[in-house]
Amino acid sequence: MAILTKDEAQALLKKVLGDSKADECEVNLNGTDRGNIRYARNSVSTSGRISQNTLVVASAFGKKLGVATINEFDDASLEKVVRRSEELAKLAPENPEYVPFLGQQKYADPITYIPATAGITPSQRSAAVAQSLQVARDNKVVAAGFLEDNTRYGAMINSKGLFAYNTATNVDFSITIRTEDGKGSGYATRGYNDVTKLDTKIVTQIATNKAIMSASAKAIEPGKYTVILEPTAAAVLIERIFFGLDARQADEGRSFLSLPGGKTRLGEKLVDERINIYSDPLNPELPTSTWNGDGRPQERVSWIEKGVIKNLSYSRYWAEKKGVKAVPGPDGAIMEGGTKTLDELIKGTKKGILVTRLYYIRDVDPQSLLLTGLTRDGTFYIENGKIQYPVKNFRFNESPVIMLNNLEELGKPERTVSDESNANYLIPPMKIRDFTFTSLSDAV
Amino acid sequence: MKRRDFVQIAGLGLGGMMLPLDMLGNPVPAEALLDSPLTTVQKKQFADAALNTARTNGATYADVRIGRYLNQFITTRENRVQNIVSTESFGVGVRVIAKGTWGFASTNDVSTDGIKKATERAIAIAKANSKFQTEPVRLAPVPGYGEVSWKTPIQKNSFEVPVSEKVELLLGANSGALKNGANFASSNLFQVNEQKYFASTDGSYIDQDVHRIWPTFTVSVIDRASGKFKTRDAMSAPMGMGYEYMIPKNEDKLPGPRGMFLYRNSYDIIEDATIAAKQAKEIISAKSVEPGKYDLVLEPNHLGLTIHESVGHPLELDRILGYEANYAGTSFASLEKLKSGTFNYGSKQVNIIADKTQVGSLGAVGYDDEGVKCKQWDLIKDGILVNFEAIRDQVHILGQNESHGCCYAQSWNDVQFQRMPNVSLAPGKEPYSSAQMIKDVEKGIYIAGRGSYSIDQQRYNFQFGGTTFYEIKNGEVVGMLNDVAYQSNTQEFWNSCVKVCDEKDYRMFGSFFDGKGQPSQVSAVSHGSSTARFNAVNVINTGRTI
Numbered sequence: 001m002a003i004l005t006k007d008e009a010q011a012l013l014k015k016v017l018g019d020s021k022a023d024e025c026e027v028n029l030n031g032t033d034r035g036n037i038r039y040a041r042n043s044v045s046t047s048g049r050i051s052q053n054t055l056v057v058a059s060a061f062g063k064k065l066g067v068a069t070i071n072e073f074d075d076a077s078l079e080k081v082v083r084r085s086e087e088l089a090k091l092a093p094e095n096p097e098y099v100p101f102l103g104q105q106k107y108a109d110p111i112t113y114i115p116a117t118a119g120i121t122p123s124q125r126s127a128a129v130a131q132s133l134q135v136a137r138d139n140k141v142v143a144a145g146f147l148e149d150n151t152r153y154g155a156m157i158n159s160k161g162l163f164a165y166n167t168a169t170n171v172d173f174s175i176t177i178r179t180e181d182g183k184g185s186g187y188a189t190r191g192y193n194d195v196t197k198l199d200t201k202i203v204t205q206i207a208t209n210k211a212i213m214s215a216s217a218k219a220i221e222p223g224k225y226t227v228i229l230e231p232t233a234a235a236v237l238i239e240r241i242f243f244g245l246d247a248r249q250a251d252e253g254r255s256f257l258s259l260p261g262g263k264t265r266l267g268e269k270l271v272d273e274r275i276n277i278y279s280d281p282l283n284p285e286l287p288t289s290t291w292n293g294d295g296r297p298q299e300r301v302s303w304i305e306k307g308v309i310k311n312l313s314y315s316r317y318w319a320e321k322k323g324v325k326a327v328p329g330p331d332g333a334i335m336e337g338g339t340k341t342l343d344e345l346i347k348g349t350k351k352g353i354l355v356t357r358l359y360y361i362r363d364v365d366p367q368s369l370l371l372t373g374l375t376r377d378g379t380f381y382i383e384n385g386k387i388q389y390p391v392k393n394f395r396f397n398e399s400p401v402i403m404l405n406n407l408e409e410l411g412k413p414e415r416t417v418s419d420e421s422n423a424n425y426l427i428p429p430m431k432i433r434d435f436t437f438t439s440l441s442d443a444v
Numbered sequence: 445m446k447r448r449d450f451v452q453i454a455g456l457g458l459g460g461m462m463l464p465l466d467m468l469g470n471p472v473p474a475e476a477l478l479d480s481p482l483t484t485v486q487k488k489q490f491a492d493a494a495l496n497t498a499r500t501n502g503a504t505y506a507d508v509r510i511g512r513y514l515n516q517f518i519t520t521r522e523n524r525v526q527n528i529v530s531t532e533s534f535g536v537g538v539r540v541i542a543k544g545t546w547g548f549a550s551t552n553d554v555s556t557d558g559i560k561k562a563t564e565r566a567i568a569i570a571k572a573n574s575k576f577q578t579e580p581v582r583l584a585p586v587p588g589y590g591e592v593s594w595k596t597p598i599q600k601n602s603f604e605v606p607v608s609e610k611v612e613l614l615l616g617a618n619s620g621a622l623k624n625g626a627n628f629a630s631s632n633l634f635q636v637n638e639q640k641y642f643a644s645t646d647g648s649y650i651d652q653d654v655h656r657i658w659p660t661f662t663v664s665v666i667d668r669a670s671g672k673f674k675t676r677d678a679m680s681a682p683m684g685m686g687y688e689y690m691i692p693k694n695e696d697k698l699p700g701p702r703g704m705f706l707y708r709n710s711y712d713i714i715e716d717a718t719i720a721a722k723q724a725k726e727i728i729s730a731k732s733v734e735p736g737k738y739d740l741v742l743e744p745n746h747l748g749l750t751i752h753e754s755v756g757h758p759l760e761l762d763r764i765l766g767y768e769a770n771y772a773g774t775s776f777a778s779l780e781k782l783k784s785g786t787f788n789y790g791s792k793q794v795n796i797i798a799d800k801t802q803v804g805s806l807g808a809v810g811y812d813d814e815g816v817k818c819k820q821w822d823l824i825k826d827g828i829l830v831n832f833e834a835i836r837d838q839v840h841i842l843g844q845n846e847s848h849g850c851c852y853a854q855s856w857n858d859v860q861f862q863r864m865p866n867v868s869l870a871p872g873k874e875p876y877s878s879a880q881m882i883k884d885v886e887k888g889i890y891i892a893g894r895g896s897y898s899i900d901q902q903r904y905n906f907q908f909g910g911t912t913f914y915e916i917k918n919g920e921v922v923g924m925l926n927d928v929a930y931q932s933n934t935q936e937f938w939n940s941c942v943k944v945c946d947e948k949d950y951r952m953f954g955s956f957f958d959g960k961g962q963p964s965q966v967s968a969v970s971h972g973s974s975t976a977r978f979n980a981v982n983v984i985n986t987g988r989t990i
Contacts, residue, residue, distance in 0.1 A: 038962050040767040044576040046859055047569060048548065048963075071552075096524065122572070133576070144769035146962040176770040187770075252628065253666040253673055256990060260671030270990075359773075362898040364909060364929060367673060368988040372907050372929070374900045376773075395898075395905055395931065401990045438984060439931050441905035442776070 002051075003031055003118070006165040009155035012073070017157055019082040022059035022089060026101050026158035028293070029055050034150035035120065037129050042136055042143050044129065049122075059085040063098040066090070097317040104161040107290040107297050108282060110168070114194040117169035118151040125149070128200045132175060135204040141211055143204065145175035149195060156295055166289045170424075171195045172417055175204050176377065177211040178444075184390075185444050186210025187357050187377035189232060191417040191424040193287060210356060210378035217390040217444075220381065222437040226352035226408065228345050228382070231416040231427040233358045233375075237400040238427065239418050240361075240369060241277075242333045245303060247312035247322070256369040256401060257309065265309050271404035273307040279330035285415055286426045288331035296328045303330065307404075337410040337428025345411050345431055347385040352431070354380040354387060358396075361420050369399045374441055393444075394437035406433045481512065481534065482554075484641070484651050488591070491643035493556045494538045497563040499645065503540040503570070505583060506563070507644035507814060510536050510554065511856035514637040516603060520614045521630045522622065528607060535856040538563045542570035544580025546837075548859040583836045584847045586816050588647020594810025596655040597803060598686030602635040605687045613690065614659075617717035621663040624721035631661035631713070634682070634956060636968070640813070648815040656806055656968055657689050658682030658956050659713050665724035676724040677911050679704075679745055679893055680711045682954035682968060684806045698949070701882070701890055701914045701921040706743060708951040709804055723912055723924075730924035731915070732987050737980040739888035739916075740930060741881055746891045746910045747869070748953020748971035754934040755789075755796055756867040756971065758903035759823055761834040761841065771962050773901025776934065777829065782842070787829040790938030793976075795870040796824035798833055800849050805866045805970035806954045807850075813860040816849035823867065827939070835862045854965040861961060868952075868972035872944035878975040881945055888916040889928060889983065894953070896929065907931045909986070927987035937978060945974035 004012065009029055016027045031053040038046045058067045059082070066088025070081040128147055136143035153167040174189040188207040192198055229237075250257040250264040257265045280300040281288045290298050294316065302310045311327055319326030346354065361373040375393045382388065411429035418425065482490075491508045498506030513533045519526045535552035536559050547570025551562040602610075614631040621629035638654040659680050666673040683689050692712035700706045704719060742750065757763065758775040766774055781787040790796075800807055800818035811817055814836055822830050834842055835851040853860035882890060893911025900906070913925040932940075952970045959966055 036963060038770075039576070040769055041578075041765065043578045044573045045767060046546070046548065047573060048859070050857070050963075093525075126572070129576075142766060142769075144766060146770055148963070174770055178766070178769060178774075182774075253668060253671065254628070254664050254675075258671060258673070260669060262668055359901055360898040362896045364896045364907075364986045365927070365988065366675075368990045370986055370988050372896065372898045374898070374905065376901055393900065393905075395900075395907060397907075397929075397984070397986065399988055399990060402988065438907075439905060439982075441900045441902075442933070443773075443900035443902035443904050 003033055003151050003153050003167065009153065009165055010157070010163060013155060013157035016055065016057065016078050016082060017159060019079050020059060020159060022061055022086050024060040024101050024159050026058045026156065027055065028154070028156045030152070030154045032150055032152040034148060035122070035125055036146065036148040037125055038146050039129060039133065040144040042133055055081060057081050057085040059089045060098070061089050063094040064089050064092040065095055065098060066092055099316045099320060101158045101160050102162050102295045105164070105291065105295060105297055107164060110166045110290045111282060111284065111287040112166065112168035112193055112289065114169045117149055117171055117193065117195040120149050120195055128198070132200040132204040135201055135208060136177060139208045140180060141208055142178045142180060143175060145173070147173050147200070154289065158295070162295050164291045164295055166291065168289065169193055171198055172422070173198055173200055173203060174417070174419070175207045177204065177207040179211050179215050183444060184211045184215030185377045186214060189417045189419065191415060213380070214378040214390040217379070217392045219392045219440055222394055222439050224434040224436055226349065226431065226433045227435040228349065228352060228354045228429060228431050230342060230356045230429050231414045233355045234430055235416050235418045235425050235427050236358050236361050236420045237371060237403065238335065239421060239423060239425065240371060241400055242330060244369065245313045245329060247314045248318045250312060256367060257312070266312055268309060269307045270309050270401060271304065271307045272407040274407060274410060275304055275307050275404050276336040277304040277333055278302045279333050281331065283334060283426070286332045286334060286424060292328040296326060298328060298331060301327055301330065332424055334426040335413060335428060337413040340409070340411045342411055342429045345409060345429055346382055346387065348409070349382045349385060349431065352382045353391065354382055364397060369401050370397060371399065372397045374443070376443070393441040395439045395441060396436055397438045398436045403432050403435065408433050482510070487641040487651070488643065488649055490536065490554065490556065490559050491641065491649065494559045494563045495643060495645050497560045498538070498540050498567065501564060501567045503542045503567055505541040505645055506538065507642065508536060508538050509813060509853065509856055510641040512639040513855055514603065516635045518607070518610055518614060518633045519630070520611065520618060522618055522628065523615060525611055533855055536562060537853065537856040537859070538566045539859060540566045540570055541581050542567045543574035545570045545574040545577045546581060547573065550857045581837050582840050584839045584845050586646050586836065586847065589650065589817065590647065591649045593651040595653040596684055596808065598655050598688065600687040601655070602657055602687040603637060613713060617661055617713040620714045620718040621721040624718050625665060625725045626663045626721035627666045628664040629661060629717065631717070634658040642811065642813065642815050644815045646815060650811045650815060652810055654809055655686050656682060656684050657686065659690060659711060661713065661717055661720070663717060663720040663724050665721065665728055667728050672728055674724050674727040676720040676727065677893060678713070678720070679706055679716050679911070680713065681745060681952055682806055682956040683804055683952065684808050684970070685804055700743065700892060704892065704912070706745065706892065726924050727912070727926060730926040733913070733925045733928045733983060733985050735983055735985045738983045739885045740978045740981045741878070741885060741888055741890040741916065741975060742978065743878065743890070743892045743975045744951045744973045745893050745953045747973045747976055749894045749897055749955070750908055751867055751869060751971040751973060752955055752969070753897060753899045754903060754906055754937065755823065756864045756969070758934065759832045760862060760864060761832045761838050762862045764832065765838065765841070768960065772960055776902045776904050782829055782832060785828070788827055788939060789824045789829045789935060790827045791941045792827045793872065793941050793944050794824055794827045794938050796867060797870055798823050798848065798865040798867050800865045802866050802970065802972065805952060806956070806968035807866040807970055812849040812851045813853050814851040816847045816851065818849045821848060833862065833865055838862065852967050854967060858965050863960065863967045864958065864969050866970045869944060869976065871947040871950045871974040874946065876943065876945050878945050878949050881943060881975060881977055882916055882921060883919040885916045885977070886918055889925060890914040890916055890921060904933050905931070906934065927985045928983060929986050930981050930983050932981055937981065940978045940981060941976055942979050943977045945976065947974065949974035
């Protein structure tokens with residue numbers, strides 16, 4: 001089954017809903033069509049195309065809920081899945097956290113679907129990879145990369161009059177270039193809704209330049225340094241703040257946003273006052289769905305304003321219990337910045353280290369949000385406004401909360417992809433003082 | 445079915461757990477998991493349809509995997525069930541070599557026609573990709589085994605155990621923790637059954653039934669006054685076993701420091717959760733570690749992850765060659781280091797074995813996902829690097845003509861590739877217990893359970909935490925420690941291994957969701973060891989205030 005239009009999805013969902021005999025019924029329909037090419041050692045290793053469609057039916061009798069799922073769409077299967085969810089609901093214990101389904105909602109029109117991406121052909125994919133491989137061959141370096149595009153849609157309906165539909169496209173590209181002697185390595189990644197914005201040749205050239213520049217790195221002592229984090233490096237640290245915005249965790253006392261005596265940091269200053277973080281489904285550079293999985297509208301939400309925690313995310317149950325608006329968690333996060341380019345940030349730096357990528361990020365202490373990980377694929381020493389030489393990779397132990405209190409300067413935000421979560425963000429390059437490197441690594 | 449046998453089938457909601465969603469199939473009710481849709485006769489007919497289509501269309505090799513993958517995940521919190529998800533995924537994957545190049549396609553249309561079409565697609569992909577190919581695929585020979593079968597030697601199929609019984613056990617563990625001072629307790633039970641039928645143009649028709657299980661929990665204690673919180677995770681290990689792992693046996697229980705228990709081939713989740721609550725309370729007020737050099741005494745359920753990251757991954761041949769350069773990384777362990785025959789990976793005490801046959805392990809199967817009979821082989825012998833982990837299309841690079849049998853795909857829908865076999869540290873040959881080991885340490889730390897772990901992309905520099913830490917002074921455990929992590933370099937660390945306890949202390953750690961590849965696939969793998977001592981390792985203090 002291909003990607004369904006709004007009308008096709010609504011017709012199918014109405015048919016399913018028509019079979020329902022429950023007190024309440026909600027039906028979700030999702031489909032994805034994705035294609036990919038993977039390559040390594042300057043040669044294609046695998047490629048594939050995966051299409052999946054799933055229908056999820058939730059039926060409720062009182063506070064008893066049953067959920068069933070199917071991926072067959074003939075009439076008999078559709079009725080079977082409704083009956084199955086109803087049987088399960090009747091067998092279920094009452095769920096003390098059950099919240100009745102939402103009624104009709106108003107959603108803004110999404111801007112996530114780009115026809116050019118949806119229409120990508122195998123030969124376009126292949127040509128994009130061929131261009132990337134050509135850069136590698138021309139520069140006598142070794143390429144390993146991954147190109148993946150997807151078109152997806154989601155639709156939901158319920159017995160209280162709610163209907164929602166969204167369709168979206170995305171393309172992600174990442175490339176690692178290594179010098180033939182294995183002494184230099186560079187990386188670049190890009191994510192877009194619109195495939196015409198992706199130039200695999202330019203992105204491969206960026207990674208190639210980093211690989212060549214990073215060869216034969218010098219060891220310098222670990223310790224506290226002023227660092228400039230490129231957006232790709234900053235994203236994997238700062239997203240840990242986004243992941244921890246859940247109000248229930250904070251209220252229960254087990255989050256970095258919890259405070260003694262059962263209080264939370266909501267409304268309190270957490271980081272430097274120049275930090276502003278929000279989400280906005282209609283941002284043209286990072287558009288996301290205008291509704292979330294349980295039908296709540298996604299709106300522009302300020303999470304951190306002038307360094308103060310302005311909002312936490314709530315499940316509908318927890319919001320009802322606390323008597324607050326049930327704000328869903330962010331889909332894509334946007335961190336405001338300044339106007340300076342990365343080069344301008346480097347120019348204004350007396351002594352520091354340029355970090356282009358961070359790797360293998362793990363929580364060390366959830367209380368302080370202390371994280372560990374390593375620099376990778378191009379780390380450089382800066383002195384008197386210029387990159388002087390490549391340095392060996394470091395392990396760091398740092399909390400993004402402490403880091404954003406040690407802010408020196410923000411550059412111009414860019415769309416970037418987290419290599420840890422695959423999420424897309426708009427994040428500026430940033431200059432941070434006293435960033436803690438705890439040991440050296442020989443890895444290239 | 446009783447009311448309490450309720451099975452909540454949910455699409456993708458797993459109570460906020462970070463689960464690799466790609467491995468989930470289509471949710472189904474628990475009873476449906478016991479149906480068997482195809483007989484081996486039918487599977488052979490379908491397999492032959494793929495193999496014949498491949499031959500007719502110019503493939504020089506083909507294999508077909510007809511797979512039925514079942515999962516059941518139960519998640520609970522305090523006194524309630526959060527979710528019960530039962531999933532089934534059924535379909536066929538066909539892999540071919542045409543024009544010297546791999547091609548793969550899969551379908552959930554399990555009919556002769558559907559399988560033929562998938563085979564044709566795989567051949568078309570192989571031919572299209574052949575223009576990028578620099579050298580043709582070379583396969584190590586494998587004998588045709590005819591019609592054979594293999595089954596995980598389970599005693600009790602966990603899918604046949606009523607959901608109510610499993611829920612009761614998990615809620616019992618939560619209750620044990622809450623009664624002993626925990627503020628929150630959540631527990632999970634993961635059960636996996638892979639029913640895989642493999643056939644290839646080499647003449648093998650292999651039917652396998654693979655089982656895995658993993659009970660786990662997290663207990664949290666919060667000191668409201670100070671705002672401090674600490675968690676203690678389960679000391680269980682995921683295993684290649686049935687529900688018998690959930691039935692505690694005395695002979696599988698090993699005493700650890702200060703009333704703690706460690707478990708071998710069966711697990712007492714209620715006992716462990718009860719102890720966990722008491723320990724989590726103790727951790728809140730434990731002494732913050734003084735950074736410096738310590739002799740580390742690492743028990744198997746901790747050391748397993750260190751083995752996984754610093755030995756298992758760096759010795760994967762595809763990663764050494766650069767196939768994972770854009771994602772998991774490459775490796776410090778080069779072909780030159782192996783060929784030298786003198787590379788000191790560790791001290792003489794370090795003997796590391798790869799084994800796809802170990803009973804009870806997550807990686808144990810009869811044959812891998814390209815029809816190679818599984819075996820055991822040495823990776824590090826008396827401290828010297830002697831072999832890597834390789835599959836049919838790469839083992840010739842090592843000058844060997846027999847695959848190691850460690851090829852795996854997470855589903856029929858994914859292409860199979862090289863995955864880590866079980867990689868284990870052999871026990872010491874002389875009688876030596878963990879209690880004796882602690883007695884011999886002057887200034888050290890005993891570490892139990894898995895914690896935070898991070899290692900670089902070539903596997904030199906790592907930092908590991910743990911679940912519980914005990915300070916050792918002059919041969920005695922003197923109390924718990926907080927804020928502990930150790931940093932080292934792989935070669936330096938394994939060369940600091942001075943002693944390994946004997947086989948009475950041997951048990952397995954497991955990684956249930958090990959990720960590799962793009963698109964990412966998970967696999968499950970065990971790492972056995974006895975408690976081992978590492979001298980003068982750098983310990984850092986991870987305490988910070990925000």
